[in-house]
Each structure stands twice: as structure tokens, then as C-alpha cells.
Amino acid sequence: MIMVVQELLWNSVRNRPDRPAVSDRTERLRWSELGARVAATADELTDLGVRPGDRVVALAGPCVRTVVLMWAVLELGAVFVPLHPGLTRMQVDHVVNDCDARVVVADGPAGAPLAGGRRVIDLADLPRVSAAPRPRRATTSENAPALLIYTSGTTGNPKGVVCPHRQVRAAVESIGSCLGYRSDDVIACRLPLAFDYGLYQLLLAADCGAEVVIVSAAEDVRLLRIIVERGVTVVPLVPSLARMLIALHRHRPVGTVLRLVTNTGARMAPALMEEFLERFPRVQYASMYGMTECKRISILPTNEWRAHPESVGRAIPGDEILILDENGEPVGTGHPGEIVVRGRTVMSGYWGVPMEAQDRYRRALDGSVELHTGDRGRLDDTGRLFFMGRNDDIVKRHGIRISLNEIESAAERVEGVDAAVALHPSGPSESLTLCFTGPADPDSLGITLEEFLDQARAPDRIIRMDSIPLTHNAKPDRRQLENLCLGTVS
Template sequence: MPVSDLLTRSCLERGHHPAVIDAEGTLSYLDLGAAVDRTVGWLRSQGITAGERVVYAGGNDRVFLALFYATLRIGAVFVPVHPELTEGQVGHIVEDCDATLAICSPADLARCRQEIQWTSADGFTAEVPDDSIAVLIYTSGTTGRPKGVVCPHRQMAAAVEAINSCLRYRADDVVLCRVPLSFDYGLYQALLCALTGSTLVLAERGQDMGLLKLIERHGVTVVPLLPALAQILTLLQRKRQRPTAVRLFTNTGARPGRAIMSELLELFPGSAFASMYGMTECKRISILDPDAYADHPDSVGMPIAGDLIRIVDGGNRELGPHEVGEIVVSGETVMAGYWGIPLEAQKRFVRRDDGSLELHTGDQGYLDEDGRLYFVGRDDDMIKRRGVRLGLTEIEDAAERIPGVSAAVALRPEPEDGPLDLVVRSELPVEEIRAQLVQRLDPARRPDRIVPVDAIPLTSNGKPDRGAVKRLLDPPAHADHATTLPFAQTRTTHGPVAV
């Protein structure tokens, strides 16, 4: 099924129900459908045809959604770009995907918005094969130049259905999307709302201090989280203590600390938490049922419907329960590889005997005896210390379980046998954090030093930015003044800040 059919169905069945709320107001499903029709007309006036790539660097608003659905309706390929990327980064994406139309500069965005407003509606809909490409989503490029993940209609539709079978969004839900729509976590909120006929509330980063009022005003029931957003909502609700209609928090990517989530659920009575694991190359891989969170708070859940997870060692030998290895996934939501790169050159995607693709995530984890997945760390986050192979996220998780530690980032030692620094956002004395970590971590996992900071820098998608965290530290933080004392205390307050 073409992904754009999700919206078409809700327009027919939920026409007068609010579809999207943004800074300009509210659009019903019929209103949004009309906006898509006008945008189809505008794209066709620009000469866009099936298969051509349309790059868009807009923010969280109705124009993004109209252009997304309209591009898919005519069979073209939508390429969302985060509006905060540099000109060079955007230029690479435009060139790499051989875009026919790129709407990226402020002038382009303003012209597009203005022209669409005065374009006549065009109800044209192309015959879109399920295996045709719907979206190219470019990865962050932390390990090299960004690569475009090829997302066909079939896999995207399967992912939306499978995710909702676990999360159970409802027609009366109001979903707050503070996550960028250019990030697949945000984009799929729009698709989940279209699937269920629910309401999407769009917010930008500049509205963070007013998020709680936004939640109250619109009766928000579902909040997709990133760590920074969890911290913001905790701080705001701690002060206001106002009742809300929030029933579900979700999270993927970097996970909020255990202490933050515990306090957040307490501050929003009646809410539950669904921890999820996935990556752009497969969208979603596993989801922990909210009812299981209390008993299995460290798990990221069971494989979603249609997917199979196995854990393998370096020789691709399948491992047993509780054995840590690479997470490998196959099934209906595995995307179609990277744009413009021959399959034999793609280490992540491997062709199976039946012709389907298997995704080697590069992430480390294990399955328990019941098939629940536990994420240990990215390959880039794995280190060997004192003869023990461990994940930096294990250290971060232990620190974030300490009440009073709202965020923690463990930095890879450089050189390999150098000191391991743990950067924390906390008002607790370093000695207290050290004492608690001694009880929680074995010697190999104990950091040499703790560095308190006032804020953890974030990427444009709201995840902790390890590179920026490392740059926050002054040279004295790596000098010899702390080499003989584990958990030496240093506080830095300069550099980029987040929450």
C-alpha cells in the first residue's frame, strides 16, 4: 500500500477531525487533504514526475506535511533534511540523490509556501507500486559522509502497522511531535496519526519552555521523547504540578536516564512508558510493552511483528540467551539499502538465500530467555578495558540510575589505555556519585574521572553529542592533576548547552 493512502483514508473517514495543529492553527483532515491537493498541483507545475527526488529542509509545520504527502502522491521521492544542517551538508545530500527540486534556503522555503498557497488544487494520484521508493532519509554521518537510506512504500507501511500494533494509538489521541519531522522518529508520528485518524501537534525547539502549556491546551495524550525532552518536561512539571491527559511516553535512540523516567511517570499520573529500539535502516526493531517496563526496565522489548532478531558473534555464529553480540534483524521493516551504493559494498545490508535483506546493525546487545532484547551499545561505543569488553552506555546507564543525575556521557579513552571520563549533569557532589558507582559497577567499568557540566550538548535530533561533549572539556580536565585520583572533580560551564 502506498504510504500516502494512510492520509487519504483518514480524509474520507475522519474528514472534520483535527489532523494537525501547528503555530498557524488547526487543520482538519479535509483541510490537510486540500493543502496536499494544492501542493500536488504546485509540484506538477515544477515538472516533478514519478521517481524524481524532492529535497526539503523545512521545519515542523503544515507545509512539511503537505509537501511530504504530495510528493508521495505523484510517485516522487521525498528527501527530508534537518533545517539546521550546514550549506555544505545540504549540498552533499542534494548532489548525492541527484535532486530534481531542492527547497532548502530561507528564500526557497518562503517562495514555496507562497506559491503553494495560490496554486489550484490538483487531485492527481499516480499508480505507485509498493516496492517503489517513498523516502530517502540520510543518516547523521557520524562515521563518514551521510548515506541515504532507501525507504520503499511497502516497508514503511509495514513499519507503521507493526509499531501501532504495539503502541496502540487511538483515534482520540493527541500526539505531541517536538521531534523534527526530518528525523524518522518524527516523520512516523505523522504516519501513525494518519493511520489512526488522530491529531498531531507540531512544536519546534524554540517552544520548549511552553511545552507543558501546549500539552494542557490541546489535551495531548501521547509524547514521543528524546532525553532532552524528558528532562525539560520533568523540570517544567516539577514546578507546575498540573494535571494532564498524557497516557503514554515513547522513546527510541538514546534513552532517558532511569531516574528521569521514574520521576516523569510520577509527575504525570496515569502515564506509561514504551521503550523502543530501532534505526533508520529498519525504522523500528523492538518495543517494550508499557506493562512490562516495571519488571524489565533495561529491556527495549520484543521484536515487532514481522521481524526476527538474532545475536551473532564476529564469525556470524548465532549466540544464546544473555550472550552479548551484534544485533542482526530480518523481516518486513528492513529497508532497501543505501542510495547509490552497490549492495556488495554495503556492510550493513546482506542478501540472504531467499533474496531478502538482513540488517547487521553494528549495535551490541543480547536476548534473554523470553526473547526480550537488551541494548548494550553501538560498535563505536564498545571498548576493551582491563581485559573486559564493555559498552560506554553501560556506564552511562549506571550513572543515570543515581537519583539526582539527570544525564551522563562516558567518553572513549584516547589513547585506548588512557583515562575514562564520565561527564554528568548533576548537582550531587562528585564523591557521592563515585561512592554509588563503586557499588553499581565492577572495576573495569568504573570511570577514572567524573566531570560535572551544566548541560549536555545535543545533536540536531536531540541526542547527546559525544564529540561536542568531548570538546566541552578544558585541557585541565585531561591534565595530570587527576591522574592519581579516580573520579576527580572538574566543572565546566562553557560551550554549547542544551537542557
């Protein structure tokens, strides 16, 4: 049996037609209704010339219509390319050109044509009229691309990660087996659907028949109320969302039926999660590690977090984690090195880039593809992974190689520090700046950090910020923070 991604949808349509599937602040669809909308939208895309293998760019925010579009694109055997609507025109043009998009669908008026004269279809113009849901209309290979997800491009133009049906299905199966999503779960997704962490909530929900409640940024002040009113049981978190829910609960404490929260993409300080769990005591927390290039790498069982709060878990089923030194040789247990992943969730590479020219993906001796993450970590004797930062965040100070992640983690253990980001020095002799949010006094924080950090790791400057700027995917925006700090210092 060919296991393609869209079968997740049709299985839930057949098995749970009258159960809620997805909702936003304007509409709510059952699985049968979602299937009907998908079929009608697929017909419309066919009329627009979309064929199997074509790339369809979705420049749209998280909403039910975007969900329908994703499933319709997959139903046609085409490739779904999600983009954040906040991207600049130059960034969008790059992606549209790079993937040679057949159609661009945007959430709003079409406006001027994009790169190559491609016209933009308004998401609102796609049909809402129901059609009889049909099974797969295109014969799709498991090895064909299902998704093309562009990375943030912090070191240049973004690159599209090719995500074939086989690997996407493998990731859904492995993550689902670790997290245990259930058919009676209600998942509140406040993440962008252009962020694979958000996008996969739709796939995980379809796999088990759960409901996804899509929450927009405009509803942030109501997020806790939505969780209560909709009976939300699962929330995929990032640190900024955890802080938001803590603040909302502090303002108006309420009971919830939350049972599970997760985190990936940005480091969750143990102290922050401790405070979250104090306010939501029935909740279990799964710490995870991954990257778009292979979706998920490791998940820590919920019952191990309190004993190992710094760990991001063991390799998910079907994958293997290696820790290699600078010469590509395995290191011993407990020793740091580069995190390398092999297994069934490793995606097939970057769009349009020959394998020999790829920096992350490399062909192993047995012909399989390995992912060299560029991240540093270590494994304990049970296979638990401890993330130590990116290779880009390893700097040399006073003749010692240090990780900026070490400094941030130390600061976030201090009372009065909500979040901390250490900025990359421009050279070995340049000063090291630590930015933080929270009520702590910068001078007192510096004195406290002297107890935890040696001279090579101690920051030269500590700046308290009102907030840490975030990227579209809710990760710290280091470039913007550096610019803000330059202004603060001057």
C-alpha cells in the same frame, strides 16, 4: 490493492474529513483541508517539473507547510528527502548532489543556488489555496522509494536510507498495532521531521485518523501548557524532552489527559522515567529500539516496563531479532552479540551503494536482506531484547572488553545524576572520562560508582557539566562533548 504511503492520507480524508488533522502555532487543518492543500501543492510541484521517482529535498523545520509538502511529494510518486534546517551548507550540498535532487524546498528565502546550480523554492511560496482533493494521480509501485532519510554521518558523509512504500507501510502497521494509537488521540510532536521518529508520527496519525500538534523549539517553555490546552494524549519523548517536562511540571504542577509516552533514539534512564511517571501517574510508557535502516526493531509492552526497565522489548510483528557472535553464528539465550534484524520493515539499503559494498545490509542465503545493526544486545528466554551499546562503544581496558553504556547506566542510577555520557578513550591505556549533569558531587559520585563498577569500568575522570550537548535529533553529541571536556580539563 497497491498499498502505498499516500493512501494513509486519503483514507483519513475520506473517512474523517471534518476531524482535526495537523496544527502548529499558526494554523490548524482538518483532514479535508489537508487533502485540499496537498492537491494544490502537488499541482505546483508538477509545474516545477517534479515527476514520479524524482527526489524532492525539504530543508525545513517542523510545521504544517512541511507536512503538506511531504504528502504532496508522495502523491506525485516522488521521493521525500527531509533535512534538518540546521545543517551546514556543505552537508546540504552533499545530500543534494548525492540524491540528484530535482527540487529543493527551504523554509526561508531562497538565497544562493545549491550544488549543481539547483534553485531553492521558498516553502512559503507553495500554494495555500484549496483545490479539490483527488486520489492518487501517479501509479506508484510498492517497491518504489517513498522516503530517502539520511543518517547522521558520524563516521563520514551521511548515507541515504532508501525506504520503499512497502516497508514504510509495514512499519506503520506493526508500530501502530503495538502502540495502539487511536482516532481520538492528540499527538504532540516536538521532534524534527528530519528525524524518522518525528516523521513517522505523521504517518501513524494518518493511519488511525489522529491529530498531530507540531511544537517548535521556540515553544519549549509553553510545552506543558500546550499539552494541557490542546488535550494531548500521546507524546513521543527523548530524554531531553522528559527532563524538560519534569522541570515545567515541577515549576507549575497541572493535570493532563496524557495516556502514553514513548522513547527511542537515545537511552532513557529508568530513574528519569520513574520521576516522569511520578509526576504524570496516569501515563503508560513504551520503551522502543530502532534505527533508520529498518525504522523500528522492538517495542516493550507498557505493562512490562516496571518489571523489566532495562529492556527495549520484543521484535515488532513481521520482524525477527537474531544475536550473532563475531563469526556470524547465533549465540545462546542471555549471551551478548551483535543485533541482526530480518523481516518486512528492513529497508532496501543505502542510496547509490551496491549491496556488496554495504556494511549494514547483507544478503542472506534465502535472498532476503538482513540488517547488521552494529549494536550489541542479548535476548532473554521470552524474546525480550536488552540493548548493551554500539560496537563502536565497546572498548578494551585492562584486558577486558567493556561497554560505555554500562558505565552510563550505572551513573544514572545514582541520586543526583540526571544524564551521563562516557567518552571513548583514544587508546587502551588512555583515561576514561565520564561527563554528567545534575547536582551530584563528582568526587562522591566516583566513590559511589566504585560500588557498582569494577576497575576496568570505573572512570578515571568525572566532570560535571551544565548540560549535555545534543545533536539535531536530540541524541548526545559526543564529539562536541569531547571538545568541551578537553577545554574543561585543560
